[in-house]
Amino acid sequence: MFSGVKPSGNPHVGNFFGAFTRWAELQQPGHFYCVVDLHAMTVPHDPAELREQTVDLASWLLASGLDPDTVTLFVQSQVREHSELAWILDCVATMGELQRMVQFKEKAAGQRDSVSVGLFNYPVLQAADIILYQADEVPVGEDQRQHIELSRDIAHRFNHRFGDTFRLPTATLPTSGARVMDLQHPDQKMSKSEESPQGTIDLADDADTTRKKLMRAVTDSGSEIRASADKPGIGNLLELLSAATGRTIPELEDEFAGKGYGDFKKAVAEAVIERLAPVRARYAELRADPAAVHAELGKGADRAREIAAATMADVREKVGLFGAE
Ligand code: ATP
Ligand code: MG
Numbered sequence: 421m422f423s424g425v426k427p428s429g430n431p432h433v434g435n436f437f438g439a440f441t442r443w444a445e446l447q448q449p450g451h452f453y454c455v456v457d458l459h460a461m462t463v464p465h466d467p468a469e470l471r472e473q474t475v476d477l478a479s480w481l482l483a484s485g486l487d488p489d490t491v492t493l494f495v496q497s498q499v500r501e502h503s504e505l506a507w508i509l510d511c512v513a514t515m516g517e518l519q520r521m522v523q524f525k526e527k528a529a530g531q532r533d534s535v536s537v538g539l540f541n542y543p544v545l546q547a548a549d550i551i552l553y554q555a556d557e558v559p560v561g562e563d564q565r566q567h568i569e570l571s572r573d574i575a576h577r578f579n580h581r582f583g584d585t586f587r588l589p590t591a592t593l594p595t596s597g598a599r600v601m602d603l604q605h606p607d608q609k610m611s612k613s614e615e616s617p618q619g620t621i622d623l624a625d626d627a628d629t630t631r632k633k634l635m636r637a638v639t640d641s642g643s644e645i646r647a648s649a650d651k652p653g654i655g656n657l658l659e660l661l662s663a664a665t666g667r668t669i670p671e672l673e674d675e676f677a678g679k680g681y682g683d684f685k686k687a688v689a690e691a692v693i694e695r696l697a698p699v700r701a702r703y704a705e706l707r708a709d710p711a712a713v714h715a716e717l718g719k720g721a722d723r724a725r726e727i728a729a730a731t732m733a734d735v736r737e738k739v740g741l742f743g744a745e
Contacts, residue, residue, distance in 0.1 A: 421448075422555035422589075424456040424496070424546070427473040428465070429612025431480050433621045433692065434600035436699070437663040444485030451491040452553050452724065453481060458496050458503065458545060462538040479713050480623055483703035494720035496549065501728035505548035506541075508739060512581070513544050513574050522566060547571035551586040552728045558589050565591045582738040585731075598663040603637035606652035623700070627693045634660075634689040645676040645684050654681075661688045664695040 423443060425435070443453060457474045474495055486493055496502050518524070521543055528535045538545075550558055550571050558568050568591035575586040602608045604619035614620070621630055640651040647655040647669050658669050665672075676684050706713050736744035 421450070421557040421559065422452045422454070422550045422553050423559060424454045424459070424549055425477060425481070426456050426459045427470065427477045428460045428463075430622045430624060431477060432600075432610050432612065432623060433660070433696070434598075434610035435612070436480075436484060436623055436696075437598040437600055437660070440481060440484035440486070441663075443481075444487075447486060447491045449490055452555065453486060453491055453493045454496050454549060454724075455481070455494070456496045456546075456549065459542055462536055462542050475710055475713055475717075476707070478717055479703055479706040480699075482706055482713065482716065483699045485699075488716040488720055492720050492723045493716065494724045495717055498717070498721035499552075499724045499728050501552055501725070501732045502545065502548050504732060505552055505728075505735065506545040508735060509544050509548055509574050509578070510541060512578050513541070513547075513570075517570060517573065518543065521570065523563065543567045543570050544574070547574045550589045551575045552731050553724070554587040554727075554731065555589050556587050557592050559592050562593065565593075585734055585738055598659050600660060600663075601652065601656040603633055603656070606638060606656045621692070623696070623703070626700075627697070630693050630696070631689040634692065635685050637685065639681050639685075643681065645679065645681070646673045654684075657685065657688045661691050664688075664691040 423439075425439070431440075443451075455474055455477050457470060460470055460473070478493065478495065481493060482488065518541060524540055524543075527539060546567055547570065550568070551574075558564075558571075560568060568589060572588045572590070575588050579585055600610045602610050602614065602616050602619035603621070604616055608614065608616075610616075610620050618633060618636065621633055625633070634657075637653060637657060639653045639657075642651070644651075645654055645658070647658050658672055661667075661672055662669050676687075733744065
């Protein structure tokens with residue numbers, strides 16, 4: 421299994437409940453978790469900030485419970501095989517299939533001539549990330565499905581052209597795991613890239629800020645605390661409370677039957693704060709000792725490199741590169 425997360429913007433409780441804690445719960449040897457810093461360069465970026473956000477995100481992943489002795493946790497650019505394979509796959513992928521990527525159409529809308537070539541072919545680098553490790557399972561949200569299908573097509577074409585080399589990856593939709601919505605706009609998901617400071621609880625927020633944002637979360641008309649389509653605000657808070665406590669939504673609806681929104685929001689705030697407290701404390705320790713984080717990432721990169729190098733030796737030989745036979 422391969423999962424990547426891009427070090428751009430500040431990680432939030434949506435990332436935590438939807439991805440990081442789930443990864444930690446399901447972790448097994450043979451899982452690869454990658455901070456994909458090369459993907460953060462597809463739009464103009466600040467070098468110092470990129471380096472900082474890379475270590476920062478890795479620290480959050482460790483603080484969320486990913487165990488670097490169980491899984492392979494590493495930074496993409498430390499394993500140069502990703503870039504090398506991306507070039508070779510660039511020569512297998514076609515302009516036509518990349519032009520069909522919905523995400524590119526959306527991100528480049530109205531500025532096609534000025535966006536980077538990297539933004540256009542980042543799905544090819546993503547294909548390289550995945551198939552280097554012979555991953556067959558890639559847990560992604562609906563928005564990434566098309567990219568994983570492209571990875572599969574590219575891997576299949578490579579195998580057909582040069583002989584069996586890669587396993588074909590499949591997108592697996594996360595089975596459960598909260599989808600956390602913006603607290604101010606509960607019809608939109610909480611996102612790193614959306615400018616909505618009051619609607620987004622950053623993992624780095626302190627307890628007071630977390631409480632304030634949750635107490636000010638928009639609610640819906642009526643006074644009942646239940647999850648239903650006409651109550652996106654309350655539904656989102658129920659989802660958060662359920663994710664933070666491990667209790668089911670029906671249980672929580674029962675518990676809060678007849679109670680007011682104020683009490684309910686207070687309970688959500690305290691539960692989220694309590695769930696995040698040890699994670700935030702661990703993160704602070706890790707940030708105080710960046711050398712330890714660097715060392716873990718170094719070990720992860722060594723392990724990833726071993727596998728990536730073996731795949732690349734095979735690829736170089738198959739495509740006819742000098743010195744590889
Ligand atoms: P961006 O706006 O840059 O796309 P993002 O907040 O969507 O940022 P990603 O880096 O795209 O974050 O995703 C990292 C992981 O977090 C993915 O596994 C994604 O499915 C998950 N995730 C992102 N947002 C949410 C959310 N609101 N609720 C649950 N899971 C989420
Ligand atoms: Mg996203």
